Amino acid sequence: MYPDGVCQLPGGLFTKTVEYEDINYSVASTEDQSAIFNGWSAFLNYFDSALPFQLSFVNRRSHAASRYKVNIPMQADEFDSIRGEFVSMLKGQIAKSNNGIDRAKYITFGVPAGTLGEARPRLERVEADVVGNLHRLGVQSRPLDGQERLGVLYSQTHPGSREPFRFSWKDISRTGMGTKDTVAPSAGFDFSRVRTFKVGPYHGAVSYLQILASELSDKLLREILELDAELTVTMHIQTVDQLKAIKTIKGKVSDIDKMKVEEQKKAIRAGYDPDILPPDLITFSKDAADLLADLQSRNERMFLLTFTVVNMAPTLQRLENDVFTVNGIAQKYNCAIKRLDWQQEQGFVSSLVLGYNEVEIQRGMTTSSTAIFVPFMTRELRMGGQALYYGMNALSHNVIMADRKKLKSANGMYLGSTGSGKSFAAKRELINVFLATKDRIIVVDPMGEYAPLVRRLGGQVIEIAPDSPHHINPMDIQLDLGGDESPLSMKADFLLSLCELVVGGKEGLQPIEKTVIDR
Template identity: 55%
Template sequence: MKEFEQVIRIRPQDDAFDDVRMEYAKMLKQQLAKGNNGLVKSKYITFSIEADNIREAKPKLERIESDILNNFKILGVPAYPLNGVERLQILYETFNPDIMADFQFDYGSMIRTGLNTKDYVAPTSFVFKDRNTFRMGNTIGAVSYLQILAPELTDKMLAEFLDIDKNLIVNLHVQSVDQMKAIKLVKSKVTDINRMKIEEQKKAVRAGYDMDIIPSDLNTYGGEAKRLLEDLQSRNERMFLVTALFLNTAKTKQALDNAIFQTAGIAQKYNCVLKRLDYQQEEGLMSSVPLGVNHIPIKRALTTTSTAIFVPFTTQELFMTGESLYYGLNALSNNMIMVDRKKLKNPNGLILGTPGSGKSFAAKREITNAFFVTKDDIIIGDPEGEYYPLVHALGGQVVHISPTSKDYINPMDINMDYSDDDNPLGVKSDFVLSLCELIMGSRDGIEAEEKSVIDRCLPLVYQKYFADPKPENMPVLGDLYDCLRKQKEPQAQRIATALEIYVNGSLKVFNHRTNVELNNRIVCFDIKELGKQLKKIGMLIVQDQVWNRVTINRGIKSTRYYIDEFHLLLKEEQTAAYSVEIWKRFRKWGGIPSGITQNIKDLLASREIENIFENSDFILMLNQAAGDRQILAKQLNISPYQLSYVTNSGEGEGLLFYGTTIIPFKDKFDKNLKLYSLMTTKPEEVEKREKEMEAEKHEGN
């Protein structure tokens, strides 16, 4: 548990945010205590074949290995073959569970010392004098076998065994039976049962009662045997001989008895019996190491479907070290989900859900966590004015952009690293063209002549700044307007006329040099007060500012960009195209964009926008509307069972897509925390927060 606490630990920094920081750290500790993250489970598969010699066996084993690894890949389970040293390490850890020293071995030392591999893995002693326990070194152990009596089993049984907070090795020896032999065996059993039925019927006739009245057991077994024969003959089922062994180890006899009692309790819950191997403890121990040899003759015949119940891959866990962030608890195992988006091939993300499902809250939780754990810069595009309480609490800069605001953002801002090549104007030109297109309201895009005129004007507008790059030389929209007015072409006059209202008219909020602190670690652009006409332009300009920051941070640190109400950007051709460009290019510049939206249909309205989906390896999916669920199921290949986690789910519950891994999660955030009041967007809770802030202000005065 101490190792896991190390991963989630957030230390005080002796700054203004320590109260919020330590509150978040305390919440993480509480969440860790709810799950079983203190357990480490290792799963090994050993396969063997019969052959006359190793030369004959090797190519066959390699073919089987390739098949097994491919099947694991289809399951989405990472698996790799073990080398000789790794196999010896497993044996060493099995035989020496009380020794904390690392396994020291190399093949060269065997030649020098004359020792063999057994000398490296053996404990100090083995004692097998007791009937149902044994000793190895200072550890006491016992091996039991599982007697499967239940008519039906569930895969949850094995999962429960593996969740026991004790040292436990579960071994399943599965041996396939030749199909013809299996059918022959079942047919002989059917024949035996039929013969017994005839005997019973003869007895009935002799005793003078109805010959159809025969013992119910015979009827039951007869039906079962016929069904089994049918499965083997026509349903592609195979027969396997299964031995399930359980090795419990502990430091004292009492601790061992408690562990066995706990294990037996789970078996009993599923109508099975855990029985101790009397006078076979040595054979049981040697059958519990991954050598693929079973010394225990107790076997149970099971079909493919029944054997598959023991596949140990019922839940996936995501708990990563490094700069990993908290994303809730695994809905199946209650374990914490801690992941680092930067380790994905493509860290771009989407947060999807219906209104009230907890989208904004999830984004704010990630922002808070990233602020405490990483050195990343964070930029937020906030069309609804929901983020500023949290940003203020974290000492960030909130830029309120509105026609009446005194906070100004200059759409003409540029820096020398703005582009991949030596010409920063190339990429800036794309942005200015998109801006003009949006301003002119052109659905089909501006014409080639108009593009040429703008492209001609831009070097002239930036000439002074490039000659002497100081803030007062940065051009504004008015400089572009003046340059266009000086051009002779009628196209230039058309563009200038469209720009006029944004330069000299009532919408001139963007015709000023930037006057706010944009070097802060957290910058929130609040564009709630911009009218409908200006909001799309505002969002495009915010994206350009983000591009600016990403290029400045390139190679130094990552830049996280959160865009709420993302569907607003996707409705317009220009802003959608610019967003797609961000999704394609941000990764190599160290940018991590996250789109937050409820409108899936807008997200998939065009092939170009679909690129956003294809270039997002991280998706946080909360409760979905019925129509959107079907679209997403098809797009992301979600099974009906997984889909149930986003159907009528509560707030903060859903599915997390991390690369190829899909995990159901839940996040119940403590409502008594100060952090919760800063993150919530529920109207009644927002109102309560604002009243409390007002009261505090009043007291301060």
């Protein structure tokens, strides 16, 4: 691994990794989903046969270094009791969020080259294209440097570890330990079993997806990734050269036609209708013709896909349960999860975010059938700084932390039926703003339901009513206002508008009356 994020693999392959965020696909309208699907298909078509790539989806239990932080420190004042209650509520929600699962998505691509100097400019060009293509889809992405890639590998080889990843490039020369040594687990690997393996105290199992269905659903990948389990889903994709793919399919069509002729000869010899052909032959003939038409005229390409799932669990019983659950999801969509017997080590190495595939189980897929594994679910709203808590994401079950002032529009509105908790939500946000920021809070409250809360937070309550002790003087003027406009002329305009409203009627104020007020 090099500091700039380039990794040198056996066989003269150099790879880089880009991490990308989620976008709203699950909750989008049918038209938007079609647009995202078409965009994702175009993204896959970018990669040619000399550019293998790997899509990785890593689900890990979040530990002490969670992405979610409570940003309300104690201030040693009369509001600390409120802070304590609010912070304990927030910590409870963060602990519940997604059952503590952190989800990350990576794309790793590689180029064959003789030296690092040859590989680096090509990788940088591909990286810029990948980031640009993802940006066109509305997906935020960023390339990982060497330390960040090592951190991802460390998390994959240390499941369940609460120790943070510590590494510095200076340590290599000082200690003599290479980048492999820093990510290797101290307890070692155990690949002696047929169907499972061990990484330290954790048990793991590698399976591959056997695609039996004639039609796939875009929900298959999503349901696997939404599981409450530690797992890594990996898709190694190799593009087949277009001319070679068309030539191969044409050869298959010719073979099927030859088999048809043989069957017809047999039928004539046996004395029955030569148009009666075996059902399998008719199906194969139609499928091959459709595939050839797709490749020749519908902007489809041929891919070789290796789809693996690595489950990790602290006990063997839990591991078998997790694998059984994944298999249940696959069977629902007419696919099957098969264990990689005697190939657990090769499967685990292929799941690492390196771009190296040692599993030789490939399935030929067109662009559309590969793109059906849409890697997007729902976008997380997770902002730093003075972000406020707004509840839980209904799809991903993560907490929503947002700073409205940084969004495109800072305005907000609560909508809901009577008794659904609109006022409660507004009061909770008001308390959050009070505890987390120094903002001024002004409440206009016709029903008088916020007064007790404002008094508890040390605010000022001004009652405005016919029988209240407070009055508003519309002619009161503040002459030392900042800004370019004259406070006098602004007040005159305001009084004109006020009188116009008071008088009302069709005409409003007469010109002579306006002059008098203005004077």
